[in-house]
Amino acid sequence: MNSMIRREPMCQSPAFKIPTHLLIRTGTEAEVKGVNPPMLKIGDIELKNRVVLAPMAGVCNPAFRLIAKEFGTGLVCAEMVSDKAILSGNKRTHEMLFVDEREKPLSLQIFGGDRHSLVEAAKVVDQDTNADIIDINMGCPAPKINKIDAGARWLLDPNKINEMVAAVVANVSKPVTVKMRIGWDHDHIYVVDNAKAVEAAGGQAISVHGRTREQLYTGQADWSYIKQAKEAVSIPIIGNGDVVTPEDAKRMLEMTGCDGVMIGRGALGNPWMLYRTVEYLNTGTLAPDPTAEEKIRIAILHMDRLIALKGEVVAVREMRKHLSWYLKGLKGSARIKDSIMEETKRDEMVRILHQFLEDLPHQVGSDADHEAVPFVQVQCATPAQASV
Numbered sequence: 001m002n003s004m005i006r007r008e009p010m011c012q013s014p015a016f017k018i019p020t021h022l023l024i025r026t027g028t029e030a031e032v033k034g035v036n037p038p039m040l041k042i043g044d045i046e047l048k049n050r051v052v053l054a055p056m057a058g059v060c061n062p063a064f065r066l067i068a069k070e071f072g073t074g075l076v077c078a079e080m081v082s083d084k085a086i087l088s089g090n091k092r093t094h095e096m097l098f099v100d101e102r103e104k105p106l107s108l109q110i111f112g113g114d115r116h117s118l119v120e121a122a123k124v125v126d127q128d129t130n131a132d133i134i135d136i137n138m139g140c141p142a143p144k145i146n147k148i149d150a151g152a153r154w155l156l157d158p159n160k161i162n163e164m165v166a167a168v169v170a171n172v173s174k175p176v177t178v179k180m181r182i183g184w185d186h187d188h189i190y191v192v193d194n195a196k197a198v199e200a201a202g203g204q205a206i207s208v209h210g211r212t213r214e215q216l217y218t219g220q221a222d223w224s225y226i227k228q229a230k231e232a233v234s235i236p237i238i239g240n241g242d243v244v245t246p247e248d249a250k251r252m253l254e255m256t257g258c259d260g261v262m263i264g265r266g267a268l269g270n271p272w273m274l275y276r277t278v279e280y281l282n283t284g285t286l287a288p289d290p291t292a293e294e295k296i297r298i299a300i301l302h303m304d305r306l307i308a309l310k311g312e313v314v315a316v317r318e319m320r321k322h323l324s325w326y327l328k329g330l331k332g333s334a335r336i337k338d339s340i341m342e343e344t345k346r347d348e349m350v351r352i353l354h355q356f357l358e359d360l361p362h363q364v365g366s367d368a369d370h371e372a373v374p375f376v377q378v379q380c381a382t383p384a385q386a387s388v
């Protein structure tokens with residue numbers, strides 16, 4: 001174990017802190033509406049609702065996670081980090097381990113295939129970060145991850161799952177959870193045995209993505225296996241896969257009996273999906289979709305937060321994909337996609353987006369006259385503020 005890494009509290013580096021002026025200022029309606037909504041508890045961590053933002057590499061950094069939190073999400077998950085990268089302690093990994101106080105409770109996901117390094121990395125997350133939960137990845141289908149015996153590879157071997165989770169649990173004080181797929185392929189679906197192995201090892205919750213490793217992201221998530229996992233163990237099961245509307249979330253909870261619902265792609269460029277789901281589950285009310293103006297305002301906030309975290313060059317490049325997601329479904333947005341994909345400067349990106357908005361009323365069928373989602377009052381940052 002590299003002692004230098006252990007001495008630096010990764011969660012407190014001011015360089016990564018999101019400036020206060022880049023916060024959505026008001027509380028969320030999701031927090032105040034609804035009477036005694038069902039809660040989700042993972043170990044001793046109480047979540048205010050059952051909606052979870054899925055870990056997504058290249059997406060779930062503090063900039064987006066904080067937006068998800070401000071939109072009412074009960075638990076946000078960070079993108080996966082390699083155990084070896086944690087132990088090598090490079091700058092980029094330090095950034096990935098940073099947790100803003102305002103994002104909590106937060107789950108930080110690690111992956112690895114080697115017991116010793118996984119345990120040591122978990123100890124770093126346990127002792128030196130602001131994360132509340134340590135999640136172990138058993139779902140990643142990428143060949144380069146599976147080749148090192150990590151990610152979805154474990155799904156073939158409940159004994160290995162038990163051994164690895166037990167080793168981590170024995171060495172940390174934070175709750176340990178697992179995110180898994182239902183199996184390796186159609187012929188090897190061991191979700192029940194694997195879930196039991198996690199529980200027996202002291203794991204405190206399991207997120208189950210209703211696809212096999214072989215499926216990658218194709219086909220449909222099979223929620224019946226989430227139900228089987230739920231019935232097999234008494235720790236919380238968080239269902240995952242193909243929840244793209246608030247109604248999907250409710251259906252999943254009802255069909256599987258799962259304790260929480262995890263949303264991934266449905267939230268890309270659409271954090272309103274998280275808010276609308278929280279509200280729908282709490283009150284049965286479907287909040288309106290955001291207007292184009294609202295989408296652009298949050299997209300710019302997202303970009304300014306990324307700039308504050310990573311600097312303009314990296315952030316603007318990363319924002320290109322997010323902007324294409326934010327713009328999805330907005331009439332006429334195809335027109336500006338090419339320029340967005342080439343843009344390198346924050347101010348120019350903002351100009352393009354504002355111009356797009358100005359042109360909107362002239363377009364037939366724009367959604368500009370929809371009512372705005374009321375709770376989001378964003379204080380737009382100036383470029384100078386954004387680089388604080």
Ligand SMILES: Cc1cc2nc3c(=O)[nH]c(=O)nc-3n(C[C@H](O)[C@H](O)[C@H](O)COP(=O)(O)O)c2cc1C
Pocket residue numbers: 054055056057058059078079080109137138139140179209240241242243262263264265266
């Ligand atoms: C861009 C992207 C990155 C992802 N990164 C991770 C990751 O780091 N760790 C993980 O466990 N799953 C990861 N996933 C899988 C998601 O967490 C989730 O299980 C999957 O997308 C299915 O949920 P959905 O249908 O709601 O998107 C990723 C998915 C996407 C689309």
